[in-house]
Amino acid sequence: MIRVLFNKKGGVGKSSLTVNLAAIAASFGHKTLIIDLDTQCNSSAYLNALQNSEQDTIADLFAQSITFHIHRRPAKDFCQATAHENLFIIPGSTRLTEMESELHSRHKIYKLREALESLKKDYDYIFIDTAPALNFYSLSALIAADRCLIPIDCDDFARQGLYSLQQKIAEIREDHNDALAIEGIIANQFLGTANLPKQIIEELKAEGFNVLPEYISQSVKMRESHQAKQPLIHLAPKHKLTQSLVTIFQHLDTAE
Ligand SMILES: Nc1ncnc2c1ncn2[C@@H]1O[C@H](COP(=O)(O)OP(=O)(O)OP(=O)(O)O)[C@@H](O)[C@H]1O
Ligand SMILES: [Mg+2]
Structure with a gap:
């Protein structure tokens, strides 16, 4: 199952949730892969996966589709082990920015889907972290994924962005990926003592x-x-925050 964590709003917890849900999946014995599609590389940094990754980032994988290579490396060659058993990552890269317009103009929007099709059989879970923008890469991810998880930070701006996101996902489903479903909204940074977050969730x-x-x-x-x-x-592992994340993972797990 391929899941993308996406929200155009920044700082809502996409990277934090990608890494933690993936790490929980891996700790439960599931072979799990993270794809970091954000030039900020926060999930790669979180897993200490930026060293020695010069040739093995997601940018190198995309670059193969726009530059001539005698031997194209398969997607599995870009998956790096992390310090944690069962947890692998294709790290992000700042070079994604400079390649974006060329990838776009040469219609490479299905390249990620092709790469993930070839990896799907090797992993129980694939989680994709995205930038806070509907750019070429997040669109590629939404075209490649089966499920979209949308973290929100429970404020009013977050709610406003959801309507356009819902519409965009419906469009992508119709035009490119009829498997794509919004699996759920994850209420992050929830403050139980304040009224507004509860009100926003009830309204949603x-x-x-x-x-x-x-x-x-x-x-x-x-x-x-x-x-x-x-x-x-x-x-x-015993912290309340961790236990909430485990509960969310179990919710996803049973939804498989
Ligand atoms: N539940 C939480 N409690 C406290 N801090 C949190 C929580 N979730 C995320 N944060 C903090 O909020 C900030 C933003 O989180 P994160 O980087 O995961 O969001 P993001 O959506 O990936 O951001 P961006 O859009 O920039 O990629 C980070 O500093 C992170 O540590
Ligand atoms: Mg992020």
């Missing part, structure tokens, strides 16, 4: 959005986990 549910039943609270543990370059399941 009333409008028919599937907000996953477990909300992820705001906790400094998340930042500590980034700093330590250790996913929460390894840094703080």
Whole structure:
């Protein structure tokens, strides 16, 4: 199952959730791959996967489709092991920016889907982290994925962006990928003591959005986990934040 975490809004938890859900999947024994499609490379940095990755980033994989290669390397050659058992990553790269217009003008929008088709049989779970923009790469991801998870930070701007996102996903489903479904909205940085987040979630549910039943609270543990370059399941397996993420993963797992 290929999942993309996407929201045009920045800082809502796409990278944090990609890495932590993937790390939980891996810790439960599932072979899991992360694809980092963001030039910020936050999920790659989180997993300490930026060293020694000169030739093995997602940009190198895309570059093969626009430059001549006598021997094209298969997508599996770009998957790197991480420090955690069962967890692999194709790291991000800042070079994605300079390649974007050429990839776009040469109609390479299905290249990621082709690459993932070849990897699908090797992994139980594939999670794709995206940039906070509907650019060539996030569109490629939405075309390649089976499910889209949408993290929100429970503020009013987040809600406004959801309507256009829902419409865009319907368009992609119709034009490119009839398998694509919005699996759910993940309420992140939820503050149970304030009224607004609860109100926003209730309104979203009333409008028919599937907000996953477990909300992820705001906790400094998340930042500590980034700093330590250790996913929460390894840094703080018993922490409330970790347990919420496990519950979300289990929700996805049973939805397989
Ligand atoms: N539940 C949480 N509690 C506390 N801090 C959080 C939580 N989730 C995310 N953060 C923090 O919020 C910031 C943004 O998170 P993250 O980078 O995962 O979002 P993003 O959607 O990937 O951002 P971007 O759009 O820039 O790629 C980070 O500093 C992260 O540590
Ligand atoms: Mg990010």
